Structures are given as structure tokens and as C-alpha cells.
Amino acid sequence: MSWREWTAADCIEWIAPPTTDDDKYSRGVLGVITGSPDYPGAAVLGVEAAWRAGAGMVRYSGPRPVRTAVLAQRPETVTVSGRVQGWLVGSGIDPRRRSFVLQGDLQRALASRVPVVLDAGGLDLVGTHTAPTVITPHARELANLLTARELDASVVDVRADPAAWAERAARELGVAVLLKGAVTRIVDPDRDAYVVTAPTHRLATAGSGDILGGILGALVATNHDALAVDAEVLAKLAATAAWVHGEAARRASGVVGGGPIVALDIAAALPGVIGSLLTR
Ligand SMILES: NC(=O)C1=CN([C@@H]2O[C@H](COP(=O)(O)OP(=O)(O)OC[C@H]3O[C@@H](n4cnc5c(N)ncnc54)[C@H](O)[C@@H]3O)[C@@H](O)[C@H]2O)[C@@H](O)CC1
Numbered sequence: 012m013s014w015r016e017w018t019a020a021d022c023i024e025w026i027a028p029p030t031t032d033d034d035k036y037s038r039g040v041l042g043v044i045t046g047s048p049d050y051p052g053a054a055v056l057g058v059e060a061a062w063r064a065g066a067g068m069v070r071y072s073g074p075r076p077v078r079t080a081v082l083a084q085r086p087e088t089v090t091v092s093g094r095v096q097g098w099l100v101g102s103g104i105d106p107r108r109r110s111f112v113l114q115g116d117l118q119r120a121l122a123s124r125v126p127v128v129l130d131a132g133g134l135d136l137v138g139t140h141t142a143p144t145v146i147t148p149h150a151r152e153l154a155n156l157l158t159a160r161e162l163d164a165s166v167v168d169v170r171a172d173p174a175a176w177a178e179r180a181a182r183e184l185g186v187a188v189l190l191k192g193a194v195t196r197i198v199d200p201d202r203d204a205y206v207v208t209a210p211t212h213r214l215a216t217a218g219s220g221d222i223l224g225g226i227l228g229a230l231v232a233t234n235h236d237a238l239a240v241d242a243e244v245l246a247k248l249a250a251t252a253a254w255v256h257g258e259a260a261r262r263a264s265g266v267v268g269g270g271p272i273v274a275l276d277i278a279a280a281l282p283g284v285i286g287s288l289l290t291r
């Protein structure tokens with residue numbers, strides 16, 4: 012299998028600017044089930060990134076205190092259920108502590124025949140999906156997921172040969188895989204394989220992966236028409252999300268002379284990155 016470095020030029024096709032005929036629904040509605048009383052921030056970060064990456068609407072579902080935190084940061088967010096064209100599920104959820112209500116919401120999302128981004132505490136739901144799905148593990152999460160499926164892999168194994176394990180996971184689980192790291196690898200079950208090399212290690216900061224989930228969720232929602240006719244688009248959207256994420260972190264850090272950034276800084280830099288892709 013050959014892995015190709017994904018570039019800015021590759022991203023352009025997947026960054027759809029709104030047109031005269033668009034409204035918030037046609038742009039793409041992202042449904043988000045993330046966060047928990049232990050990790051409310053993960054929900055705030057993912058929702059913020061989804062808005063900043065161009066979703067037409069973000070619908071958030073989660074426990075009341077988390078909803079309150081999400082709305083405090085981003086009052087544009089809708090918290091009633093309704094039609095969605097993409098799901099972002101799992102960031103900031105502890106898979107061992109999912110409530111009955113949450114379990115029902117997750118099952119409905121996975122059964123809804125709408126494309127899904129599965130992150131963190133939603134990763135174990137892979138296999139119950141009914142539409143094109145991309146999982147976004149880091150090395151330890153991928154090792155845990157594979158081991159739970161009796162495909163024994165340690166974090167050391169995954170780190171030693173991330174490409175092979177990402178490919179194996181895509182094949183065995185029937186989903187696109189975005190394996191996070193300083194080099195992010197994206198592969199789909201039909202073997203399209205892309206690499207995104209992070210332009211800054213400042214990305215390695217808590218909550219950065221939650222931001223990536225929001226970007227990818229927004230891209231899934233805004234490209235719902237293309238995804239409906241070709242599931243392979245999902246790997247390209249995932250590679251675009253990783254590239255945009257890295258570039259936003261590079262820009263955010265540049266503003267402070269190459270210094271430290273926090274996850275929300277990455278989200279704040281997204282409109283500039285997307286705008287400059289559109290004017291290339
Ligand atoms: N502000 C927030 O609410 C935040 C919530 N977060 C959420 O916290 C939950 C747990 O996240 P973590 O996965 O960091 O779990 P933990 O912080 O519980 O770490 C679990 C284990 O995974 C290892 N690990 C973490 N990142 C790794 C990597 N890139 N490669 C290999 N091993 C790695 C750690 O060393 C640790 O042994 C997730 O649901 C996540 O979405 C995090 O994103 C941090 C910020």
C-alpha cells in the first residue's frame with residue numbers, strides 16, 4: 012500500500028463555500044453527542060470547532076451541566092433534536108460510565124444511517140454503525156480497540172508500525188481510520204491511504220483532539236451530498252480535517268511567536284485557514 016502526503020491543494024475540493032441557494036440546513040447540520048460531567052470541556056471544544064469549520068448548524072445533546080457549558084461558549088448551538096446530516100460522537104465520554112439515556116442516544120445516532128465520526132469514548136461502538144464511519148483514535152485507543160476485538164496489539168506495536176495497524180483496523184472493522192499522532196495516518200477499507208505530517212508539535216495539548224473531531228464533523232456535515240454517493244470521500248474529509256487542524260495550530264502559534272497555544276486557539280484560527288484555502 013502506498014501512503015500519500017495530503018496537501019493544501021487536496022483540501023480545496025472539500026471546503027465548500029456557501030452559495031446563493033444555501034441555508035443553514037443545506038449547508039449541513041452536525042449532531043454532536045460528546046462530553047460528560049467529568050469532561051465538559053471536550054463538548055465545548057468540539058462544538059466550537061464545528062462552528063468555526065463551517066457547519067450550517069450544530070445540534071448538541073448531552074447532560075444538562077455540559078449543555079450549559081456548551082451554550083455559554085457558543086449560544087448559536089441548538090439543543091433540541093432534529094434532522095442531522097452527520098454525527099460526532101464520543102469525545103469526553105467515559106465508555107464505562109455511559110448512562111441509560113446516553114446509551115439510547117448513541118444507539119439511535121449509530122442506527123440513523125447518517126455518517127459518523129467516532130472518537131474517544133465512542134470508539135467501542137464501531138460495528139454497530141449503519142453508514143460510512145470514521146474512527147479517530149490515538150495509538151493507545153487503537154491498541155485497546157483492536158485488543159477488545161481479539162486482534163492483540165499493544166501501544167508499543169501500534170507506535171512501531173502505525174501504518175500497518177491503521178490499515179488492519181480499517182480492513183477488520185470496515186471503517187475509515189484516522190490514527191492521530193505527530194504524523195496522522197488516514198486509511199479507508201478500500202485502501203486509500205493518506206499521511207498528514209503536523210506542521211507544529213504545539214498540537215500536542217489537551218483538547219486538541221476534541222477540536223479535530225469538531226473540524227471533521229463539520230466537513231462530514233457540509234459534504235453530505237458527496238458522501239451519500241461515495242463513502243470513500245470520508246477518508247479524504249478526514250485527511251482534510253487533519254491538515255486544516257495542523258495549519259490552524261501553526262498559525263495560532265505563529266501569532267504568539269511560535270509559543271504555546273491552547274486548544275481553543277486552534278479553533279479561533281480555523282476561519283483564517285479555511286478562508287485562505289478558498290482564495291488559493
Ligand atoms: N477539557 C476536556 O474536557 C478534555 C477532555 N478530553 C477527553 O478525555 C478523555 C480521555 O482522553 P485520553 O485519551 O487523553 O485519556 P487519558 O488522559 O485518560 O489517558 C489514557 C491513557 O492513554 C494514554 N495516551 C493518551 N494519549 C495518547 C497518545 N496520543 N498515544 C498513546 N497513548 C496515549 C495516556 O498516557 C494514558 O495512559 C477523552 O474522552 C477525551 O476526549 C481530552 O481531550 C483532554 C481535554
Ligand SMILES: Nc1ncnc2c1ncn2[C@@H]1O[C@H](COP(=O)(O)OP(=O)(O)O)[C@@H](O)[C@H]1O
Pocket residue numbers: 149190191192193194195209211212213214215216217218219220221222223256
Ligand atoms: N507530538 C505531536 N506533534 C504534533 N501533533 C501531535 C503530537 N501529538 C499529538 N498530536 C496531535 O494532537 C492531537 C491530540 O489528540 P488526542 O490524543 O485526542 O488528545 P486530547 O484527547 O487531549 O484531545 C491529535 O490531532 C494528534 O495528531
